Amino acid sequence: MTDSSKPTLLVVDGHSLAYRAFFALPVDNFTTKDGQHTNGIYGFLSMFVNLIKAEKPTHLAVAFDTSRQSFRTREYSEYKANRSESPAEFKGQIPLLQECLAAMNVTVLTKEDVEADDILATLATQGAADGFDVLVCSGDRDTIQLVTDDVTLLYPSVQGVSQLKRYTPDAVVEKYGLPPENYPDIAALVGETSDNLPGVPKVGEKTAVKWLTQWGTLDALLENADKIGGVVGGNLRDHLDDVRRNRTLNRLLRDVELPVAPADLAVGPIDAEAVRDIFARLEFRTLLPRVFEAAGADPAMAVETAAPAVPAPTAGEPDAAGLAEWATAQTGEVGVSVIVAGGFPQRIGLASADAAVESTWDDDVAAALRDWLESDAPKVLNDAKQQVKALRRAGIRLGGLVFDPLLAGWLLRPSFPDKSLADLVHRYLDEKLPESDPAQLVPETEGATPGQLSWFVLRVADALRGELPASVARVLTEIELPTLGTLADMELAGVSVSHEKLSTFSAELGARSDDIAQRAFATIDREVNLGSPKQLQEVLFEQLQLPKTRKTKTGYSTDAAVLADLQESNPHPFLELLLQHREATKLRQIIESLDTAIAADDRIHTTYVQTGSQTGRLSSTDPNLQNIPIRNEESRRIRAAFEVGEGFETLLTADYSQIEMRIMAHLSEDPGLIEAFVSGEDLHRFVGARVFGVDPEEVTPAMRTKVKAMSYGLVYGLSAFGLSKQLRIEQSEAKQLMLEYFARFGSVRDYLRSSVEQARIDGFTETIFGRRRPFPDLASPNRVLRENAERAALNAPIQGSAADIMKIALVNIHEEFRAQGLRSRVLLQIHDELVVEVSTGEWDAAERIVRDRMGDAADLTVPLEVQIGRGGDWDVAGH
DNA sequence: CTCGGGACGTA
DNA sequence: CGTACGTCCCGAGA
Numbered sequence: 096m097t098d099s100s101k102p103t104l105l106v107v108d109g110h111s112l113a114y115r116a117f118f119a120l121p122v123d124n125f126t127t128k129d130g131q132h133t134n135g136i137y138g139f140l141s142m143f144v145n146l147i148k149a150e151k152p153t154h155l156a157v158a159f160d161t162s163r164q165s166f167r168t169r170e171y172s173e174y175k176a177n178r179s180e181s182p183a184e185f186k187g188q189i190p191l192l193q194e195c196l197a198a199m200n201v202t203v204l205t206k207e208d209v210e211a212d213d214i215l216a217t218l219a220t221q222g223a224a225d226g227f228d229v230l231v232c233s234g235d236r237d238t239i240q241l242v243t244d245d246v247t248l249l250y251p252s253v254q255g256v257s258q259l260k261r262y263t264p265d266a267v268v269e270k271y272g273l274p275p276e277n278y279p280d281i282a283a284l285v286g287e288t289s290d291n292l293p294g295v296p297k298v299g300e301k302t303a304v305k306w307l308t309q310w311g312t313l314d315a316l317l318e319n320a321d322k323i324g325g326v327v328g329g330n331l332r333d334h335l336d337d338v339r340r341n342r343t344l345n346r347l348l349r350d351v352e353l354p355v356a357p358a359d360l361a362v363g364p365i366d367a368e369a370v371r372d373i374f375a376r377l378e379f380r381t382l383l384p385r386v387f388e389a390a391g392a393d394p395a396m397a398v399e400t401a402a403p404a405v406p407a408p409t410a411g412e413p414d415a416a417g418l419a420e421w422a423t424a425q426t427g428e429v430g431v432s433v434i435v436a437g438g439f440p441q442r443i444g445l446a447s448a449d450a451a452v453e454s455t456w457d458d459d460v461a462a463a464l465r466d467w468l469e470s471d472a473p474k475v476l477n478d479a480k481q482q483v484k485a486l487r488r489a490g491i492r493l494g495g496l497v498f499d500p501l502l503a504g505w506l507l508r509p510s511f512p513d514k515s516l517a518d519l520v521h522r523y524l525d526e527k528l529p530e531s532d533p534a535q536l537v538p539e540t541e542g543a544t545p546g547q548l549s550w551f552v553l554r555v556a557d558a559l560r561g562e563l564p565a566s567v568a569r570v571l572t573e574i575e576l577p578t579l580g581t582l583a584d585m586e587l588a589g590v591s592v593s594h595e596k597l598s599t600f601s602a603e604l605g606a607r608s609d610d611i612a613q614r615a616f617a618t619i620d621r622e623v624n625l626g627s628p629k630q631l632q633e634v635l636f637e638q639l640q641l642p643k644t645r646k647t648k649t650g651y652s653t654d655a656a657v658l659a660d661l662q663e664s665n666p667h668p669f670l671e672l673l674l675q676h677r678e679a680t681k682l683r684q685i686i687e688s689l690d691t692a693i694a695a696d697d698r699i700h701t702t703y704v705q706t707g708s709q710t711g712r713l714s715s716t717d718p719n720l721q722n723i724p725i726r727n728e729e730s731r732r733i734r735a736a737f738e739v740g741e742g743f744e745t746l747l748t749a750d751y752s753q754i755e756m757r758i759m760a761h762l763s764e765d766p767g768l769i770e771a772f773v774s775g776e777d778l779h780r781f782v783g784a785r786v787f788g789v790d791p792e793e794v795t796p797a798m799r800t801k802v803k804a805m806s807y808g809l810v811y812g813l814s815a816f817g818l819s820k821q822l823r824i825e826q827s828e829a830k831q832l833m834l835e836y837f838a839r840f841g842s843v844r845d846y847l848r849s850s851v852e853q854a855r856i857d858g859f860t861e862t863i864f865g866r867r868r869p870f871p872d873l874a875s876p877n878r879v880l881r882e883n884a885e886r887a888a889l890n891a892p893i894q895g896s897a898a899d900i901m902k903i904a905l906v907n908i909h910e911e912f913r914a915q916g917l918r919s920r921v922l923l924q925i926h927d928e929l930v931v932e933v934s935t936g937e938w939d940a941a942e943r944i945v946r947d948r949m950g951d952a953a954d955l956t957v958p959l960e961v962q963i964g965r966g967g968d969w970d971v972a973g974h
Numbered sequence: 975c976t977c978g979g980g981a982c983g984t985a
Numbered sequence: 986c987g988t989a990c991g992t993c994c995c996g997a998g999a
Contacts, residue, residue: 380977627995628980647980649996654981681982684993710989712985719991722984730983755985811987820986882986890988894985898989926985926989 104227104357105152106218108211109159109203111234113139113192115251117185127378129872130879135188140195140382144389146249146259150230154222154360156202158214159189165210167344174344177291187877191377198369199386202360209351212238216347219246222357232259237282237345242267242275272304280313283341284331292341296330313342365390368521372511407529410444410451410546415463421445421452422464428473428497428556430549433482440485444545446553451546456489465491473497475556477516477548480705483583493580500552502575503559505706506567509868520551523558566865574864574899575705577906581921582703582713584909589698590720590922590930591740594690600732601686608679615672625676628653634669641665682730685723689733692718698740703924710891711866711898712926721925725973737930737969743918744935746972748964749945750928753778754897755810758863761955762892763846767839772957779803785839786832805836809843810893812886847889854888862895863953864903900959901927904952911944930969938965 116138125134147155167174193203204214212235222229223245231238232249239262242248248262260266267275284303286294306323310316317339320332331338365386374383413421422429425447433456434442443460444453454460468474468491475498476482483493504513504522513519517528528551531542543551563571616622619638623630631653635641641661645652655674662670692699699718707714715721723737724730739746751757756778760768771781776791783794783802804821805813813821819829837844854860855873868891872884905924908931912919918934919941929949933941942963949961966972 624995626981626993629996649979652980677981681993685983688992704990707991708989712989714990716991719984722982722991724983726983808987811989813988814986816986818987886986887988894989897985928985 101226101228102153103150103230104154104218104222104360105146105150105156105230105232106215106222107143107146107155107157107231108215108233108235108238109139109157109192109196110189110211112142112232112251113188114181114185115234116142117182117188122184127376129883131191131377131875131877132184132188133191133377133379135185136192136195136377137379137382139192140379140386142251142259144382144385146232148389152230153362154227154357155362156204156218156355156360157196158204158211158218159193160211161205161207164208166208167210171340171344173291175290178289183876187875187880191373195370195373195377198373199365199390200363202355204353204355206351206353209348213348213351214353216241216349217351217353218357218360220349222246225357227357236287237279237347239267239271239275239278240345240347271300273307277307277313279342279345280307280316282345283313283338286337286341287345290344292344293334293337294341295327295334295338297327298330302327313338368518375511407543407547407550408446408449408451410446410453410544412454413452415454415457415459418443418445418452418454418460419463419467422467422472425472428475428553430551430553430556431468431474431476431482432545432548432552433476433485434545435481435485438485438488440482440489442545444547444549446546446549448550448553451544451550453544453546453549461489461491469494471495475499475552477501477519477552477555480579480583480586483580484587487583487587496576496580498556498560498571499576499579500555500559502579502705503556503563503571506571506575506866507559507562509706509709509711516548516551516555519555519559523555523562524551564865564867566861567867570864570866570899574866574902574906577910578902579705581906581909582705585921585923586700586702588920588922588932589694589696589700590932591697591738592689592693592699593736593738594693594697596732596736597686597690600736601683601690604679604683604686608676608683611672611676611679615669615676618667618669618672625673626680631673635661639667639669641667682724682733686733688718689723689736701923708898709868711862711895711902713898713924720923723969731970734973735968735970739967740932742934743932744938745933745965745967746969747919747931747933747938747941747945748928748969748972749931749949750962751897751901751949752960752962754900754927754959755893756806757955757957757959758893758896758900759810759843759846760957762850762863762896763842764956765840765842765846768843769957772960779806782806782836782840786835801832802836805832809847810890812847812889850892851885851888860888860891860895862892862899864896864899866895866899868895896953897927900953901929904949905929907948907952908945911948912941915940915944917941917944930972933965 113135117135120134120138122132122134125137126132163175196203206214212233215231215233215238219229219231219241223243229246230249231241231246234251238248242262242264244264249259250262252260264275267278271278271281273281281300281303284295284298284306285300286292306316307313310319317335320328320335323331370386371383422445427447430446432444433440440456442453442455444451468486472495474493474495476496477499478501479496479499486493500519501513504519513522517530520526520528529541529543560568612625615625619634623634625631629650632650635653636643636651642665643651644657644661655677658670658674689699694700699720701715701720702717704714704716724733757772760772767785771778774781779799779802780791780794783798784791786802787794787798801822805818808818815826815830815833818833819826822829850860854870858871859867859869861867870884870888872880873888875881875884901924905921909921917937917940919931919937921929921931923930929945931941931945946961946963950959953959964972964974
């Protein structure tokens with residue numbers, strides 16, 4: 096037991112423990128979707144938090160080796176020379192582990208020319224002298240020499256890093272028969288295979304201990320080596336130098352110069368935001384609460400963030416007139432927070448830099464504030480869309496929205512969208528937003544009031560503005576904020592969907608999938624759950640003995656591509672039926688989820704997540720209307736259920752043709768590609784003619800398919816391997832195709848190469864309009880990670896520019912419809928397509944506006960071509 | 975009950 | 986060994 100009155104210093108050898116974890120944990124279970132291996136990090140941290148929870152250290156440090164070179168390798172070049180190079184998969188984890196520790200506010204120590212254990216020895220020695228109870232945690236047996244009454248060693252057992260054995264002086268004596276300070280003598284005699292330090296042949300621990308007990312010290316033993324008989328005595332005499340060398344090398348340095356003393360290592364509060372970020376990157380989920388728990392278990396490690404330096408102003412509660420008076424008197428920006436309940440405003444709070452007011456929302460407040468809310472007076476709202484929607488339901492169209500911290504935060508860091516004001520307050524103000532605990536009936540802490548929220552919103556906005564590069568600030572002001580208002584209207588409008596059409600189709604599919612299932616069961620003489628990949632694997636690979644397919648984390652793949660391959664090589668009726676069953680049930684699921692999403696107004700109101708992608712695209716949820724099937728004839732019946740609403744004349748669909756290839760032509764300035772688009776010829780026919788050296792009319796469908804796949808693949812960073820797989824052609828042919836392609840469109844290759852190179856230099860990519868996306872992994876030593884980043888970086892400016900263009904077009908169309916007093920409205924955006932509900936008599940005007948505003952949304956070196964369709968439902972309109 | 979994985983729909 | 990998303994179901998673990 097440690098003396099509870101003394102502070103406890105815990106020092107850990109990060110390298111050796113992470114290395115053990117690396118081999119103990121299966122890498123398959125610890126790889127991020129990007130391919131970063133995390134088993135060493137996970138295993139170390141898991142052990143580490145358990146250790147903190149159990150030992151509750153007051154002071155803490157983790158030491159790492161800097162390299163394999165140290166003073167020991169200089170003294171004895173063979174030192175550790177038998178160790179194979181540690182795998183690259185492990186090395187790449189060390190910087191990330193150090194990042195985790197930094198986020199947890201744990202001091203990380205390294206020093207050139209010494210090993211981690213020397214740092215531990217130094218800290219342990221100083222700590223004991225300074226009155227600490229010291230815990231040393233290392234996987235290197237040499238640290239046994241550090242054990243004293245004040246220093247306890249925690250050593251991982253053979254079971255792995257989760258079990259730690261405690262070495263006190265008594266425990267050392269019990270295990271080795273000698274006190275800790277003699278352990279290096281034993282080790283010097285026996286040798287240490289893992290350090291490539293050979294000892295005396297045939298001498299093990301037993302003999303070493305016997306000798307040392309007999310002679311008292313190693314020196315005495317070595318001096319009297321000639322008195323020892325037998326073969327082992329001879330061996331000892333032959334290896335005296337080895338033993339002396341071993342003893343020199345296994346003595347840990349206790350006087351390494353360090354930038355810190357034990358007292359400087361006091362455990363501090365963890366940086367909750369940073370921990371969340373790095374853990375999210377590493378895809379650690381279960382570990383996150385454990386870290387917080389371990390941190391919370393000790394007040395010294397508690398997650399705490401400073402209270403605001405200046406407390407939030409107490410919000411006044413004037414009456415409706417007073418509220419309006421306060422608002423109109425403001426000359427600067429005003430923070431606004433509308434508390435929404437059931438889709439309508441419930442409370443509203445306003446704040447300036449030093450004052451706040453708030454009120455419950457009622458008709459009087461709405462009437463009093465309407466003019467100001469609708470005016471251009473500058474306002475800042477966080478996550479404004481839902482508040483804008485609530486106000487519109489209450490008959491007020493918010494004006495003067497100049498900033499939204501949530502959007503700004505996403506533009507700065509699209510890979511970690513901060514989800515709430517609290518996240519933003521923490522990250523950008525380093526303060527804690529007062530929040531009441533919803534789990535408590537009577538909350539201990541008061542949450543911020545609407546007026547105070549608004550005050551925080553304003554301050555976060557200021558902090559964010561300071562970080563936004565000018566080009567990104569323009570994207571916010573000119574693209575994102577106007578888009579926000581447009582999306583609010585689109586969501587409120589919703590799209591009319593026929594319950595009848597859906598339910599008829601669903602019933603058909605239900606009957607069909609049951610029938611298919613029965614027939615499938617008949618072919619294998621038993622019933623299984625066709626929706627269970629696990630049960631399917633049993634059927635396919637055990638019962639039917641089909642050849643094993645692509646490996647997955649949990650076994651072998653049974654996806655559609657794999658099943659199609661199997662059907663070709665090993666035909667079996669079950670395979671075809673399974674595919675049909677998948678198709679029918681998938682469609683049915685989509686239909687059912689759409690059906691349940693139809694609201695009381697017979698329309699579906701999706702939610703567009705403006706911060707939902709890393710490239711600048713929107714995403715759509717509850718339900719997702721951006722993935723409604725279209726690829727086969729039957730699935731289009733789903734689109735047919737999306738109808739023009741009552742009181743409107745028709746649906747209009749408008750989509751950009753080949754917008755990404757056009758952006759590629761613009762960015763690469765490739766003369767051939769530009770000519771293709773300017774000529775107005777079918778793109779793939781034109782490209783095919785160039786690549787295959789024939790006239791455009793001689794391009795066969797097969798040739799067209801190939802160049803089409805090639806062109807689209809370019810935008811994604813497709814390899815020859817991928818191209819060959821997709822086209823089911825030889826890799827050599829795919830390679831040849833790429834060579835021919837680039838021979839004719841060389842600037843495309845130049846552009847793609849240089850854009851990734853520029854991103855490597857800048858650390859980010861940029862769209863035509865200045866939207867940025869950071870790519871830290873372009874510099875990663877991990878090849879998988881780096882190459883993934885390269886493909887994403889290749890794609891980001893193209894996909895992102897397309898997203899920018901569509902947003903600009905969408906906003907312009909929406910605003911022109913309103914400016915011209917049309918009832919027609921945009922309902923849906925599906926990345927490069929818009930669905931518009933056209934009011935009676937407005938077709939010509941609407942069609943012209945859509946075509947023009949999509950066509951002139953960006954000024955590229957190639958024209959933006961738009962295809963328009965018309966019909967009473969989405970299926971017809973989309974043709 | 976939550977969570978990860980597999981599968982699959984779209985651009 | 987092709988970018989960007991969201992949703993469903995299953996099965997494992999709490």
